[in-house]
Amino acid sequence: MESSIFEQYESNVRSYCRHFPAVFEYAKGATMTDEDGRTYIDFFCGAGALNYGHNNDYIKEKLLAYLQEDRILHAMDMYSPAKREFIRFMEEKVLQPKGMNYKIQFVAPTGTNSVEAALKLARKVKGRTNVFALMGAFHGMTLGSLALTSDVSDRAGAGVPLHDVTHIPAPYMFPELDTVEYMERLITDDHSGVAKPAAIIFEPIQSDGGIYPLPAEWIRRVRDLCDRHDILMICDDIQAGNNRSGQFFSFERAGVIPDMVTLSKSIGGYGMPCSILLLKPELDIWKPGEHNGTFRGNQLAFVCAKAGLEFMLENxxxxxxxxxxxxxxxxxxxxxxxxxxxxxxxxxxxxxxxxxxxxxxxxxxxxxxxxxxxxxxxxxxxxxxxxxxKLMPPLIIEEDLLRKGLSILKDAMTAVLAGA
Ligand SMILES: Cc1ncc(COP(=O)(O)O)c(C=O)c1O
The missing domain is CATH 3.30.70 (Alpha-Beta Plaits)
Structure with missing residues (x-):
C-alpha cells in the first residue's frame, strides 16, 4: 500500500483511513476494492451515506445522462428542473403518502448544516436560546451541532465554550428514571435552574452513541410533552433515516410527526453531498437569504437524490x-x-x-x-x-454477501476472543 503522500501532506485529522489502511479504488454494491485488488465487504456504508450501495446502476444512469447533456451543475439556490423534480418526487411520493406536510429547506452539503439550520430556526421561532439534547447524542462537529453532541473528545476540539444546551439522560441510561417526567420537571419547576427550551432534538436511533433504538413509547411521550409546553420536536434522521430502520424515517414506528427533520447522508442517493431540513410550513419564518451557503444547489445531488428515492420505492x-x-x-x-x-x-x-x-x-x-x-x-x-x-451494510446487500460478512465477523471475533 502506497500511503506516504497522505501521511506527509494530509492533515492529522484524518481518521477512518487509520482504521482501514488500504487505498480504495473501486466499489460496487456492498463491496470496496483497494488498488492492490483486494475486495472487502462493506458494513460501514459511508457512515450511512450509501444505503443504495456503491455505484448503484439505476442512479448512475441518471447521473451520466445529466452530465452528458451539459445540464447545469451549480446553481446556488436558483430554480432548476433537477431541483423541481426532486422536490416534487419527495413531496408527492414520499411525504404526502405518509400524511406529512413539510416544506424543504436546502441547507449546505453535509449533515451538520441541516442541524445548524434546525437549531437556528427553532430559536428564532420560539425566541428562546436553550435546547434539550440527549446524553449519548451525535449531531455533528460544527459549533452549534457540537454543543448538542455529548462525546467528551468530540467536544474537546471546540476551543470555545459550548452552551445553550441542556443534556438529558437518554431513556436507556437510568432505567429507574422517567426521563420524560424529568424533562417536564425541568420545564415547569421554577427551582429547576434550567431555561425552557426552544426544542428537544434527538436521534430516534442513537447511532454514533452506540446504536440505541429509542423506545417508540418514549418518542410518543416526547411529542406529547412538546405539544403541551409549546416546544419544537426535532428528529435527527441523518444516519438512521432513508429506510435503514425498515421504514423511510426511523421515527415512523412511533406514529409521530416531528416539527422538523434533518436528513442527509443517503438522501444524496449515490453518496452525493445533499442535506435538507424538513420543516412544518408554519415554522418557515426565514427572511430570504437569512440562512444560506454556496453549495446548497448541487444539481447532481438532486438528480441522484430523486433517482435514489425512485430506486427505493421501485425496489x-x-x-x-x-x-x-x-x-x-x-x-x-x-x-x-x-x-x-x-x-x-x-x-x-x-x-x-x-x-x-x-x-x-x-x-x-x-x-x-x-x-x-x-x-x-x-x-x-x-x-x-x-x-x-457497528454493523451497517448497504440496504441492497445480496443475502449471500450479508451472510458472508456475518461469518467473517464470527471468525474475527472467535480469533480475538481466543487470544484474549
Ligand atoms: C445523527 C447524525 N447527525 C448529524 C451528523 C453529522 O453529519 P455530517 O458528518 O455529514 O456533518 C451525523 C454524522 O454522522 C449523524 O450521524
Whole structure:
C-alpha cells in the first residue's frame, strides 16, 4: 500500500483511513476494492451515506445522462428542473403518502448544516436560546451541532465554550428514571435552574452513541410533552433515516410527526453531498437569504437524490430491510451472543451494534474491527469508549454477501476472543 503522500501532506485529522489502511479504488454494491485488488465487504456504508450501495446502476444512469447533456451543475439556490423534480418526487411520493406536510429547506452539503439550520430556526421561532439534547447524542462537529453532541473528545476540539444546551439522560441510561417526567420537571419547576427550551432534538436511533433504538413509547411521550409546553420536536434522521430502520424515517414506528427533520447522508442517493431540513410550513419564518451557503444547489445531488428515492420505492428497499433484519438479528443472537456473556447486542433494521464495554478492555470493538478488516470486512466502531462495533451494510446487500460478512465477523471475533 502506497500511503506516504497522505501521511506527509494530509492533515492529522484524518481518521477512518487509520482504521482501514488500504487505498480504495473501486466499489460496487456492498463491496470496496483497494488498488492492490483486494475486495472487502462493506458494513460501514459511508457512515450511512450509501444505503443504495456503491455505484448503484439505476442512479448512475441518471447521473451520466445529466452530465452528458451539459445540464447545469451549480446553481446556488436558483430554480432548476433537477431541483423541481426532486422536490416534487419527495413531496408527492414520499411525504404526502405518509400524511406529512413539510416544506424543504436546502441547507449546505453535509449533515451538520441541516442541524445548524434546525437549531437556528427553532430559536428564532420560539425566541428562546436553550435546547434539550440527549446524553449519548451525535449531531455533528460544527459549533452549534457540537454543543448538542455529548462525546467528551468530540467536544474537546471546540476551543470555545459550548452552551445553550441542556443534556438529558437518554431513556436507556437510568432505567429507574422517567426521563420524560424529568424533562417536564425541568420545564415547569421554577427551582429547576434550567431555561425552557426552544426544542428537544434527538436521534430516534442513537447511532454514533452506540446504536440505541429509542423506545417508540418514549418518542410518543416526547411529542406529547412538546405539544403541551409549546416546544419544537426535532428528529435527527441523518444516519438512521432513508429506510435503514425498515421504514423511510426511523421515527415512523412511533406514529409521530416531528416539527422538523434533518436528513442527509443517503438522501444524496449515490453518496452525493445533499442535506435538507424538513420543516412544518408554519415554522418557515426565514427572511430570504437569512440562512444560506454556496453549495446548497448541487444539481447532481438532486438528480441522484430523486433517482435514489425512485430506486427505493421501485425496489421496496424498506421491505428488503425488514427481510434482512431477521438474518442479522438471528445470526447475532445464535452465533455471536453465545461467544461471550458480557457482550450486549442492540439494533433495528440494518443497523446493529455489538457492545464490548462489559468486557472491561479484555477485548475491544477496535480489536475485532481490525481482525474483521484483515479478513476482508469493513466495520467501524462507535459508542462509549469507541467500544461498540457497528454493523451497517448497504440496504441492497445480496443475502449471500450479508451472510458472508456475518461469518467473517464470527471468525474475527472467535480469533480475538481466543487470544484474549
Ligand atoms: C445523527 C447524525 N447527525 C448529524 C451528523 C453529522 O453529519 P455530517 O458528518 O455529514 O456533518 C451525523 C454524522 O454522522 C449523524 O450521524
Amino acid at each position: 421496496d428497499v424498506a421491505g428488503q430491510v425488514r427481510a434482512k433484519e431477521s438474518i442479522v438479528h438471528d445470526f447475532l443472537a445464535s452465533e455471536i451472543a453465545p461467544l461471550d456473556s458480557r457482550l450486549q447486542i442492540r439494533g433495528l433494521g440494518l443497523m446493529w451494534g455489538i457492545d464490548f464495554n462489559g468486557m472491561n478492555g479484555a477485548v475491544t470493538a477496535r480489536d475485532v474491527g481490525h481482525a474483521c478488516f484483515e479478513r476482508g470486512l469493513i466495520a467501524e466502531c462507535c459508542g462509549r469508549n469507541g467500544n461498540v462495533l
